Amino acid sequence: MLLKYIQKELISMAQEHCVLDADIAEELSAAVTHLMQSPELTVPLLSPSCQDLLRQRMNEIQENEGEDCMLREDGFEDELPLKLLPSLFSELPFGPPQFWKFTFIDLFAGIGGFRIAFQNAGGKCIFSCEWDKYAKQTYASNYGEVPYGDIRKIPKDLIPDHDVLCAGFPCQPFSLAGVSKKNSLGRKHGFDDETQGTLFFEIKEILRLKRPKAFMLENVKNLLSHDKGRTFEIIRRSLEDELGYVVNWKIVDGANWVPQHRERLYIVGFDPQQVPIAKENIRIPEKPGKSYKYPKLASIVKPVLAGYTLGQGTWDTLERHKAHHAEAGNGFGYGLHTWPLRDDEVTRTISARYHKDGAEILIEQPGDRPRRLSVEEAMQLQGFHPDQFHFPVSKTQAYHQIGNSVVVPAIEASARFIASIIS
Numbered sequence: 001m002l003l004k005y006i007q008k009e010l011i012s013m014a015q016e017h018c019v020l021d022a023d024i025a026e027e028l029s030a031a032v033t034h035l036m037q038s039p040e041l042t043v044p045l046l047s048p049s050c051q052d053l054l055r056q057r058m059n060e061i062q063e064n065e066g067e068d069c070m071l072r073e074d075g076f077e078d079e080l081p082l083k084l085l086p087s088l089f090s091e092l093p094f095g096p097p098q099f100w101k102f103t104f105i106d107l108f109a110g111i112g113g114f115r116i117a118f119q120n121a122g123g124k125c126i127f128s129c130e131w132d133k134y135a136k137q138t139y140a141s142n143y144g145e146v147p148y149g150d151i152r153k154i155p156k157d158l159i160p161d162h163d164v165l166c167a168g169f170p171c172q173p174f175s176l177a178g179v180s181k182k183n184s185l186g187r188k189h190g191f192d193d194e195t196q197g198t199l200f201f202e203i204k205e206i207l208r209l210k211r212p213k214a215f216m217l218e219n220v221k222n223l224l225s226h227d228k229g230r231t232f233e234i235i236r237r238s239l240e241d242e243l244g245y246v247v248n249w250k251i252v253d254g255a256n257w258v259p260q261h262r263e264r265l266y267i268v269g270f271d272p273q274q275v276p277i278a279k280e281n282i283r284i285p286e287k288p289g290k291s292y293k294y295p296k297l298a299s300i301v302k303p304v305l306a307g308y309t310l311g312q313g314t315w316d317t318l319e320r321h322k323a324h325h326a327e328a329g330n331g332f333g334y335g336l337h338t339w340p341l342r343d344d345e346v347t348r349t350i351s352a353r354y355h356k357d358g359a360e361i362l363i364e365q366p367g368d369r370p371r372r373l374s375v376e377e378a379m380q381l382q383g384f385h386p387d388q389f390h391f392p393v394s395k396t397q398a399y400h401q402i403g404n405s406v407v408v409p410a411i412e413a414s415a416r417f418i419a420s421i422i423s
Contacts, residue, residue, distance in 0.1 A: 002088060003092070006036070006061060007029075007032060007033060007036065009057075010036070011032050014031075014032060014053075014054060015028070018046070018047060018050035018053070019047070019050075023045060024046060027044075027045050027149060029140075029146040030145075030146045030148040030149070031044065032046075032054065033140070033145045034127065034145060034148075035054055035058075037126075038096075038124075038126045038160070041126060041160045042158075042160070043127075043160070044127075044155065045148075088144075092142065093142045093389060094115070094142050096125070096143075096145075097119060097124055100122060100123055100124035101423040102122065102123045102163040102213075102419060102422055103123060103124050103126045103160075103163050103164070104118045104123045104124070104163060104166055105125065105127040105159065106125050106127070107129055107151060107169070107202075108129065108130065108167055108168055108169050108170060108199070109128045109129060109130040109135075109139060109147050110130060110139075110401065111138045111139055111142070111389075111401045111402075111405055112128075112142060112143055113168070113382065113384075113406035113407075113411060114166040114167075114168060114216075114218075114411055115143060115166075116408050116412075117406075118164065118166060118411075118415045118419075120415070121415035121418070121419040122423065123163070126160045126162055127148070128143075128145060128147040128148065129148040129149065129150075129151045129154065131149050131150050131151075134397040134400075134401070135401050135404075136149075137392055137393055138390075138391055138392060138398075138401055141390050142389060151199070151202045152202060156206050156209045156210070159209075159210060161210055161212075162210065163212055163214065164212055164215060164216065164418060165206060165207060165210075165212045165214075165215040165216075166215070166217075167216075167217050168217070168219070169200055169217065200235060200238075201238075204242075204243065207239075207243055207245070208243060211273075212271070213270065213274045214269065214270045214271070214418050214421070214422055215245070215269050216267070216268050216414055216415070217266070217268075218264055218266055218267075218411070219264065219267075220264060221263045223235075223265050224251070224265060235267075239267075239269055244273075245269035245270060245271055245272070246269060246270050246272050246277055246278065246279050247268070247279070247282075248267075248268055248269070248279050249265060249266060249268070250265075250284040251263050251264070251266075252264060252266050252286055253286075254382075254383075254406075254407030254410045255346045256410070257292070257294070257383060257407055258294075258295060258380070258381055258382065258383050258407055259295065259296060259297035259300065259345060259346045259347060259381065260346060260347045260348075260349065260381040260382070260407070261346050261348055266284050266411075266414055268284055268414060268417075268418065269282075270421065274422075275421055275422055283417050285410075285413035285414060285417065288409065288413060292409070295380065296343055297337070297341050297345045297346065297347065298341040298343070300377055300380045300381070301337070301377055302374075305363075305371065305374055307374075308371040308372045308373070309365065309370070310357070310358065310362070310370055310372065317357070318333070318334045321333060333359075334357075334359040334362055335359070336363075336364060336370055337361070337362065337364060338364040339364055339366070348360040348361055350382070350402060351403045352400050352403035354372070354378065354399045354400075354402070354403050355395065355400055358370075358371075358373065361373055361378075375391060375399065378399060379391075379398075379402050382406065382407055382408060383407050383408035383409045383410070384402075384405075
């Protein structure tokens, strides 16, 4: 791909001509790919002189190609002769838009479910971060941008000014499964988890310094009740009382958009100094509009699919566990979908551990053991299009990434409301 060739050229140029400390050497791919997509901005961790050098080379490439400039609707500042090659990004499944109504940043980005949703709503992403190296590979493959890594290492004042902050911040410290596991291991959870639980305060600091017009956060519904409600009260107080945002929240089930039961907490806020709005007027859609075409499970799951049948040992273990739980009088165990599938059939929540045994969503195979979903089937339960979105990683990593992602059309419904308010 020409895009990857130019990225490599600019990275090599930076390595040869710029003074790079340890932090930027590690983040060079992120810095260069961010600059290529938003050359009108100053990107984190690259010196101004190095950014100017790379912009100059980008302009030379542009002039040689003779392509039109990619401009924001209100144009770049006159003193910045900045250009891009739209033809380069047309190779991508989800390249940057040529025109946009607002900007946003994608924190704890995963594989970019928020990015697709907010880009569909008219936005342009100008900063992304994600610390999982495999998720970063998938992100770069689809959007042409390598996310920065650990947000704790990025000076917050260097993050570009933006209109909307998006973050599906790590949920393990607050999820029912995560809390149960950490309790059993004697580990801390919630805000006492020093690695993941405190990442909310990174969001808080960015909001304090950059004051975007709006934000949208996503987490597990257990965040509302975690530690008897004290955890969420800290978040609410931080956003409303300390930062002064007008905030609303709601538990939304993704099953209203896709055939997967997935309840998540959406938190949406606006800066009243920039966007006068009352709390009761902040709308978080619980269902799609009448024009939305709902994808039935039967249209996603194939009746016959080789290569995904559970091994005998895995199936025996699942049956044994289900029998044990049934004897104990609870409903734990695998979830099996049998043919014919009902029109209103919905799966359980797909999780990041799906690759291990597929227990939460299994498909009946008459005369044989059940099978897992394929990657193409699983991604559709999160609203990703199998003909557009690409996984350059192993199946194990793809399942993990899908289970950690968001229901894209559900996020998009809130994104469109936010866009209608701030644009």
